Amino acid sequence: xxxxxxxxxxxxxxxxxxxxxxxxxxxxxxxxxxxxxxxxxxxxxxxxxxxxxxxxxxxxxxxxxxxxxxxxxxxxxxxxxxxxxxxxxxxxxxxxxxxxxxxxxxxxxxxxxxxxxxxxxxxxxxxxxxxxxxxxxxxxxxxxxxxxxxxxxxxxxxxxxxxxxxxxxxxxxxxxxxxxxxxxxxxxxxxxxxxxxxxxxxxxxxxxxxxxxxxxxxxxxxxxxxxxxxxxxxxxxxxxxxxxxxxxxxxxxxxxxxxxxxxxxxxxxxxxxxxxxxxxxxxxxxxxxxxxxxx
Amino acid sequence: xxxxxxxxxxxxxxxxxxxxxxxxxxxxxxxxxxxxxxxxxxxxxxxxxxxxxxxxxxxxxxxxxxxxxxxxxxxxxxxxxxxxxxxxxxxxxxxxxxxxxxxxxxxxxxxxxxxxxxxxxxxxxxxxxxxxxxxxxxxxxxxxxxxxxxxxxxxxxxxxxxxxxxxxxxxxxxxxxxxxxxxxxxxxxxxxxxxxxxxxxxxxxxxxxxxxxxxxxxxxxxxxxxxxxxxxxxxxxxxxxxxxxxxxxxxxxxxxxxxxxxxxxxxxxxxxxxxxxxxxxxxxxxxxxxxxxxxxxxxxxxxxxxxxxxxxxxxxxxxxxxxxxxxxxxxxxxxxxxxxxxxxxxxxxxxxxxxxxxxxxxxxxxxxxxxxxxxxxxxxxxxxxxxxxxxxxxxxxxxxxxxxxxxxxxxxxxxxxxxxxxxxxxxxxxxxxxxxxxxxxxxxxxxxxxxxx
Numbered sequence: 001x002x003x004x005x006x007x008x009x010x011x012x013x014x015x016x017x018x019x020x021x022x023x024x025x026x027x028x029x030x031x032x033x034x035x036x037x038x039x040x041x042x043x044x045x046x047x048x049x050x051x052x053x054x055x056x057x058x059x060x061x062x063x064x065x066x067x068x069x070x071x072x073x074x075x076x077x078x079x080x081x082x083x084x085x086x087x088x089x090x091x092x093x094x095x096x097x098x099x100x101x102x103x104x105x106x107x108x109x110x111x112x113x114x115x116x117x118x119x120x121x122x123x124x125x126x127x128x129x130x131x132x133x134x135x136x137x138x139x140x141x142x143x144x145x146x147x148x149x150x151x152x153x154x155x156x157x158x159x160x161x162x163x164x165x166x167x168x169x170x171x172x173x174x175x176x177x178x179x180x181x182x183x184x185x186x187x188x189x190x191x192x193x194x195x196x197x198x199x200x201x202x203x204x205x206x207x208x209x210x211x212x213x214x215x216x217x218x219x220x221x222x223x224x225x226x227x228x229x230x231x232x233x234x235x236x237x238x239x240x241x242x243x244x245x246x247x248x249x250x251x252x253x254x255x256x257x258x259x260x261x262x263x264x265x266x267x268x269x270x271x272x273x274x275x276x277x278x279x280x281x282x283x284x285x286x287x288x289x290x291x292x293x294x295x
Numbered sequence: 296x297x298x299x300x301x302x303x304x305x306x307x308x309x310x311x312x313x314x315x316x317x318x319x320x321x322x323x324x325x326x327x328x329x330x331x332x333x334x335x336x337x338x339x340x341x342x343x344x345x346x347x348x349x350x351x352x353x354x355x356x357x358x359x360x361x362x363x364x365x366x367x368x369x370x371x372x373x374x375x376x377x378x379x380x381x382x383x384x385x386x387x388x389x390x391x392x393x394x395x396x397x398x399x400x401x402x403x404x405x406x407x408x409x410x411x412x413x414x415x416x417x418x419x420x421x422x423x424x425x426x427x428x429x430x431x432x433x434x435x436x437x438x439x440x441x442x443x444x445x446x447x448x449x450x451x452x453x454x455x456x457x458x459x460x461x462x463x464x465x466x467x468x469x470x471x472x473x474x475x476x477x478x479x480x481x482x483x484x485x486x487x488x489x490x491x492x493x494x495x496x497x498x499x500x501x502x503x504x505x506x507x508x509x510x511x512x513x514x515x516x517x518x519x520x521x522x523x524x525x526x527x528x529x530x531x532x533x534x535x536x537x538x539x540x541x542x543x544x545x546x547x548x549x550x551x552x553x554x555x556x557x558x559x560x561x562x563x564x565x566x567x568x569x570x571x572x573x574x575x576x577x578x579x580x581x582x583x584x585x586x587x588x589x590x591x592x593x594x595x596x597x598x599x600x601x602x603x604x605x606x607x608x609x610x611x612x613x614x615x616x617x618x619x620x621x622x623x624x625x626x627x628x629x630x631x632x633x634x635x636x637x638x639x640x641x642x643x644x645x646x647x648x649x650x651x652x653x654x655x656x657x658x659x660x661x662x663x664x665x666x667x668x669x670x671x672x673x674x675x676x677x678x679x680x681x682x683x684x685x686x687x688x689x690x691x692x693x694x695x696x697x698x699x700x701x702x703x704x705x706x707x708x709x710x711x712x713x714x715x716x717x718x719x720x721x722x723x724x725x726x727x728x729x730x731x732x733x734x735x736x737x738x739x740x741x742x743x744x745x746x747x748x
Binding site: 193197198199201205209 | 416417418437438439440444445447449451452453454455464465468469496497498512513516
């Protein structure tokens with residue numbers, strides 16, 4: 001909220017110069033009220049999460065404000081089952097995002113760079129996982145993993161780490177491909193011609209010219225994919241099996257019997273980390289643009 | 296490696312400027328005793344030689360092996376055709392480009408000049424025919440294994456690298472040792488006068504500076520030929536003219552073959568040793584700028600290069616080496632004929648506006664003239680531009696200088712447009728231009744353009 005103040009203040013000054021009629025002034029006030037309401041709507045839930053990480057609940061549910069304490073923050077990992085679930089979630093997110101980013105990036109480059117038979121078909125199948133209801137995806141993935149004769153050559157999966165990872169890679173590939181595709185649409189492919197013209201082999205061309213230039217898009221896709229994977233509940237719930245639980249699945253399972261404040265503490269940590277990553281990414285992006293001389 | 300070793304042995308001095316470029320030239324062309332292609336340009340009036348080869352029917356001419364010494368041609372385009380589906384982008388191009396030559400491919404957009412260049416660079420493969428570099432077939436060799444380098448239309452500089460790294464890219468890619476890299480990059484930055492800009496990024500340079508970085512980057516590998524794809528198109532007029540001279544200077548100093556693609560006829564005329572004029576995939580004519588301008592092989596060439604008055608004519612017979620043509624109703628003129636102009640056939644008479652004179656009275660026997668009406672006249676400084684109309688309605692233009700002592704003329708006045716017998720030229724109708732050799736002064740190269748229906 002504080003970050004907004006310096007950007008809105010000069011704009012308000014500029015507007016007072018032009019808006020003179022009483023109705024205009026009313027409209028301006030209305031806009032401000034609406035903005036505050038909208039931001040409140042967006043930030044209130046997040047604020048509650050952070051606030052209740054400092055609560056000392058009576059009983060098992062952290063739902064009513066009792067009193068302020070730092071106890072939860074001093075022992076954030078005291079709920080070992082929850083901590084294990086978080087670690088598993090991060091492991092899966094890192095692996096799934098890495099694989100999905102590599103696959104999705106190549107897919108995106110192929111779709112943007114080359115015209116080939118079936119290109120539009122690939123495009124369609126990329127969008128499909130994004131538009132299919134997750135509950136349907138989850139249910140059908142479960143069928144796929146448990147039915148040995150269907151596609152996977154009599155291979156039956158035990159539900160657990162592998163099945164969650166495969167499922168996450170599947171939907172993350174789509175998001176990565178769409179994100180990278182959008183980012184490289186304006187890429188100047190004659191740069192690749194120029195590199196090869198100067199004697200660089202196709203692989204050298206890719207690693208020295210293409211990859212460094214599309215890296216921001218790939219990083220953005222990786223972060224998005226990481227966030228989606230950590231966050232995913234519905235599909236994971238279907239394919240995780242009885243003994244393997246990710247962070248969201250664990251919270252859901254627990255929520256009927258108890259919600260320890262450690263949930264809020266860990267959630268706040270995730271929030272802080274992702275906001276920091278976002279700031280760093282923005283800063284790097286701006287520095288890079290400055291250095292390339294693009295204003 | 297041999298070239299490299301010799302270049303090192305010559306000891307490229309680290310001072311920049313002409314001495315560096317001379318030694319660069321030595322490194323590029325170790326055969327110092329080799330015969331240079333003389334750059335003296337053709338004289339006018341070579342019709343007799345031109346008309347020697349005139350087979351009919353557009354059959355491919357047998358290659359004149361004796362006239363095409365393989366040793367001296369850096370690049371041979373051997374009956375190259377390129378099709379994209381049903382579209383023929385390049386139709387049986389067949390010519391050689393000599394060592395140290397400034398060779399231009401000129402034509403309107405879509406004429407196949409850029410496709411030809413991309414085939415030489417290796418980005419496209421010919422559908423049929425061969426492209427030879429130093430006598431070796433390169434048609435299926437990928438671009439990164441060809442010793443030619445390209446200056447791209449929009450420069451295609453790597454935006455994430457500074458100027459120095461951009462120029463060094465080709466040397467690093469080809470695994471040149473480090474001390475050699477820094478020596479060559481610094482030399483080249485000196486040649487293009489950007490020594491103080493090594494740390495800048497392309498985005499921080501002006502268009503002209505980017506252009507010179509692109510040039511240095513393409514030259515750093517010491518290519519056998521430098522390919523330039525409309526490199527001046529993105530620059531404003533003044534910068535373009537400066538860069539024309541700059542390119543010419545660099546080409547002279549480094550003594551590298553330049554293959555230059557442009558749609559700007561003035562640019563091609565200014566810079567080239569020879570020009571190939573292309574239209575709809577065909578090479579219409581190859582020759583020196585003088586030959587192209589004064590002895591166009593077809594109506595297209597005449598119309599595309601400079602201004603030309605084109606009068607419909609009919610060939611009525613021959614008078615020695617000259618043809619007798621009927622123009623503007625029933626006026627008979629004696630005129631030089633381009634190859635492929637058949638007796639009794641339709642043809643086009645070309646007269647350049649600056650070679651036309653105006654007379655109030657009927658011209659004397661030495662001059663050729665047709666009666667016209669003045670439609671409009673505009674004072675343009677050195678010349679007065681006259682717009683004239685002949686009996687059949689064709690509009691002509693004459694640029695008349697102060698030496699034509701004329702009374703005050705007004706629109707509607709009757710004047711004779713006249714020209715010296717050598718100033719006019721009879722051309723075959725477009726699309727039926729006959730085979731014609733582009734006559735090289737030294738006879739080292741023979742270039743054959745054959746007709747296509």
